[in-house]
Amino acid sequence: MIIARSPLRISIGGGGTDLPSYYRKHGGFLIAAAIDRYVYITVHRTFVDEFIIKYSKLERVRTIDEVQHPIMREALKLVGIREPNIEITSMADIPDGTGLGSSGSFTTALLKALHAYQRGIISPAQLAAQASHIEIDRLGEPIGKQDQYISAFGGLTCFQFLPNDEVEAHPLQISMESLHDLEDNLILFFTGFTRSASSILKEQNDRTKLDEAEMVANLHRVKELGVETKRCLESGRLRDFAELMNVHWQHKKKRSPIMTNSQIDQWYQLAMANGALGGKLIGAGGGGFLMFYSEDKSKLRHVLTQAGLREVRFQFDFEGTKIIVQ
Numbered sequence: 001m002i003i004a005r006s007p008l009r010i011s012i013g014g015g016g017t018d019l020p021s022y023y024r025k026h027g028g029f030l031i032a033a034a035i036d037r038y039v040y041i042t043v044h045r046t047f048v049d050e051f052i053i054k055y056s057k058l059e060r061v062r063t064i065d066e067v068q069h070p071i072m073r074e075a076l077k078l079v080g081i082r083e084p085n086i087e088i089t090s091m092a093d094i095p096d097g098t099g100l101g102s103s104g105s106f107t108t109a110l111l112k113a114l115h116a117y118q119r120g121i122i123s124p125a126q127l128a129a130q131a132s133h134i135e136i137d138r139l140g141e142p143i144g145k146q147d148q149y150i151s152a153f154g155g156l157t158c159f160q161f162l163p164n165d166e167v168e169a170h171p172l173q174i175s176m177e178s179l180h181d182l183e184d185n186l187i188l189f190f191t192g193f194t195r196s197a198s199s200i201l202k203e204q205n206d207r208t209k210l211d212e213a214e215m216v217a218n219l220h221r222v223k224e225l226g227v228e229t230k231r232c233l234e235s236g237r238l239r240d241f242a243e244l245m246n247v248h249w250q251h252k253k254k255r256s257p258i259m260t261n262s263q264i265d266q267w268y269q270l271a272m273a274n275g276a277l278g279g280k281l282i283g284a285g286g287g288g289f290l291m292f293y294s295e296d297k298s299k300l301r302h303v304l305t306q307a308g309l310r311e312v313r314f315q316f317d318f319e320g321t322k323i324i325v326q
Contacts, residue, residue: 014227018159054085071103275296
């Protein structure tokens with residue numbers, strides 16, 4: 001049996017500039033962090049002439065083309081697995097549709113496991129590129145590359161998305177003291193709302209393809225905020241980083257009328273009045289997790305828990321997608 005594990009992620013700054021519709025013309029930049037909440041994929045050989053696929057549904061089919069799960073089907077084709085006699089199961093610490101990049105984590109974990117099944121070795125860069133190719137090129141999802149790359153690489157990582165589709169990855173040069181303070185002072189709360197990232201990102205993608213001035217200007221500014229965020233974190237100015245979170249959230253809300261709702265806005269204002277120095281909604285928007293930076297965590301936790309939000313505690317993951325059993 002093979003078990004692969006891939007981390008979920010939080011976006012730190014510059015999110016949205018990783019979509020091909022933007023970076024192929026202007027170049028993209030963002031910072032993301034992998035966290036110790038995971039997607040797991042198990043793969044093992046069976047004695048049954050079927051592809052047995054287990055996720056929220058159960059599939060038992062004889063050919064790859066019959067596989068209904070699109071990512072599973074395309075990953076099997078890409079890796080070159082043709083014979084059945086294989087069972088694939090997926091599990092996750094946190095459900096999809098919550099803004100933590102679960103689809104990218106799922107795809108990288110699946111590919112890592114299938115390559116191991118074939119006794120193949122694949123680098124983080126190759127793994128992320130293959131995962132992006134499946135979701136964006138083969139399946140036509142209007143999404144970016146952030147999730148696939150941060151899950152493959154792990155850590156706190158800066159990504160430069162070049163117009164020629166190449167991606168440069170560099171660890172954030174942050175001191176250990178600032179790293180520990182950042183990890184300690186970032187807090188995640190689940191809103192209870194789930195959504196499809198594709199439905200929200202499609203609007204951004206379509207408007208960017210049309211060179212709509214307002215959308216392009218918004219993404220230019222978000223990219224600048226990503227660069228400013230890098231400077232703040234690498235120089236240990238965490239309170240300035242927290243303020244940039246607020247600025248980023250204000251720009252992000254302008255990209256779509258369904259980016260937020262009255263309940264999310266109410267929770268955000270409640271947090272800012274009770275110890276949060278900065279915050280934003282993680283992921284494409286519309287639901288999922290609110291993330292805040294606070295130096296008075298006890299007060300913030302009490303208030304938001306009383307308001308009905310559920311905290312998910314985390315630490316950073318520096319291993320990225322890996323095989324944990326083989």
